[in-house]
Amino acid sequence: MKPTQTRRNARVLAQVVGVLALVNVFIALFPSAGAAAQAAKPLRIVAFGDSLTSGYGLRPGQSFPAQLQKILKTNGQKVVITNAGVAGDTTAAGLERLAWAVPDGTNAVILELGANDALRGIDPKETRANLEKIVADLKARRIPVLLAGMRSPANWGDTYAEDFDAIFPALARQNGLVFYPFFLEGVVLDPKLNQDDGMHPTARGVAEIVKRMLPSVEELIARAQAQRSAASKS
Secondary structure, three states: OOHHHHHHHHHHHHHHHHHHHHHHHHHHHOOOHHHHHHHHOOEEEEEEEOHHHHOOOOOHHHOHHHHHHHHHHHOOOOEEEEEEEOOOOOHHHHHHHHHHHOOOOOOEEEEEOOHHHHHHOOOHHHHHHHHHHHHHHHHHOOOOEEEEOOOOOHHHOHHHHHHHHOHHHHHHHHHOOEEEOOOOOOOOOOOOOEOOOOOOEOHHHHHHHHHHHHHHHHHHHHHHHHHHHHHHHO
16 A cells, blocks of 8 residues: 555544544533433324224314323423224224334323223123233333223123223233223213213313323323433433
């Protein structure tokens, strides 16, 4: 190799080393820069459920995810909530579509499933097994979960209702989930807040659900922010 070429290569190498040194100095002086950049991004929350989530009989802007996102943004929260509700879904159907309904990059999940299991009289053991698998998958992916409880209709008898209703608090307790005991609290059986079918909330009914659930959602957001912050430092 000619002396001039050797000197040229040496200068290039010195420049590269200099740039890397500056990068390392920047990282050392400003370790929170990456975390700050992450914090500036909106949290991506997936509302994963059935027709109660999807907004059956409502306009898109009246659905639970849409109304929840609106009030959170009004309160200064940077969030994007995806409506992953599918009318008629049981816990088994939810489990089947989990991988694509909750994609990588999701920061938190609001899990609302089980109402259709109860309406169809599906064995509570099966419902619990499906929900356990959904929660296990999300935990393995380090996605914080808010579990919304559901209650059985009375027509299946006391034993069924007791077994079904017990699924949700037990699952939340065993997995350390944020827990909202009953998705339809304050709305169920109120004709002013339900559509003509008596099962699906009106836009006003959804607004009542959002208002009541908001503290639990804010707890979920705090967990998601802490999880994202910890990941950015690792």
